[in-house]
Amino acid sequence: MTEVDLESHRRDVAGELRADVRAGLTAEQKWLPPKWFYDAEGSELFEKITELPEYYPTRSEREVLAARAGDVARLTDAHTLVELGSGSSEKTRLLLDALTEHGTLESFVPLDVSESALAEAAEAIAADYPKLEVRGVVGDFTQHLNLLPGTSPRVVAFLGGTIGNFLPGERAMFLHSVREVLDEGEWLLLGTDLVKDRETLERAYDDAAGVTAAFNSNVLRVINSQLGANFDLDAFEHVSHWNAEDEWIEMWLRARREVTVDIPGADLQVHFAAGEHIRTEISAKFRRTGVEAELAAAGFAVERWWTDSKERFGVSLARSVRA
Incomplete structure (x- = not known):
């Protein structure tokens, strides 16, 4: 079984929480x-x-990944898959399967703030993909992106619609920070929940x-x-x-x-x-034109845009371009 390397960056969690609570x-x-x-x-x-x-986003995104993971593998030839805010990494197995079958994948790098959740997910991935190097990073994806390991070309997956938790200015800063750690031609796979009816x-x-x-x-x-x-x-x-x-x-x-x-x-x-x-x-919640504009402003070109059958959730595959 692949040995799991958990890299934990020093964080003053109590200090961060104290500062956020006071502010x-x-x-x-x-x-x-x-x-x-x-x-x-x-x-x-x-x-x-x-x-x-009631919670459609996970099922909708899973539908897209099930249908398009092979396209992601073919288009990116990724050696490293990085997942930000990995959680259980359940949907990411669709990408791991496709990239492994494609024959290019060498390593998986999940990043999450929860060490316990990350360790459990990383151990499970390592057990099921014994030829894969699994290197978990315990950290905050708003702070520790510059420390991500992995061999190029890399695909950074930011799924689940989590990008929507940022205010617009914060989104711009975050997307720029992702672009800064990627070489030209590397990839971002982004999940975005779409605007729909209020109910x-x-x-x-x-x-x-x-x-x-x-x-x-x-x-x-x-x-x-x-x-x-x-x-x-x-x-x-x-x-x-x-x-x-x-x-x-x-x-x-x-x-x-x-x-x-x-x-x-x-x-x-x-x-x-x-x-x-x-x-x-x-x-x-997003519209396609807005996603493409925000990615372009951060230095990405959207190569593919996919939605589920009900058009509730969008997944974009964007390539980092020359600044």
């Missing part, structure tokens, strides 16, 4: 970054979300079983655990809605009643009025 919860409109959903429990909850009947979108982020609500409130549990806060999770309710002007879903936590929270690890006390909101996530 977000002292703002006029309170906010928290969605990356803090993802401890071990949060990662498990998100995997459950992907299996919900479908809102149901996907407010499921009947309440899994998304539990996932949303997990950010408060993380702050309790890591910074010694005393958030009462029952004092906040999950809210999501479609912002038609900006074309993104917004997720919020709304205080059910007036509450004051002590956060010793951030040297902070926060007061919430009844009905006050914390924004925990945006999930932007």
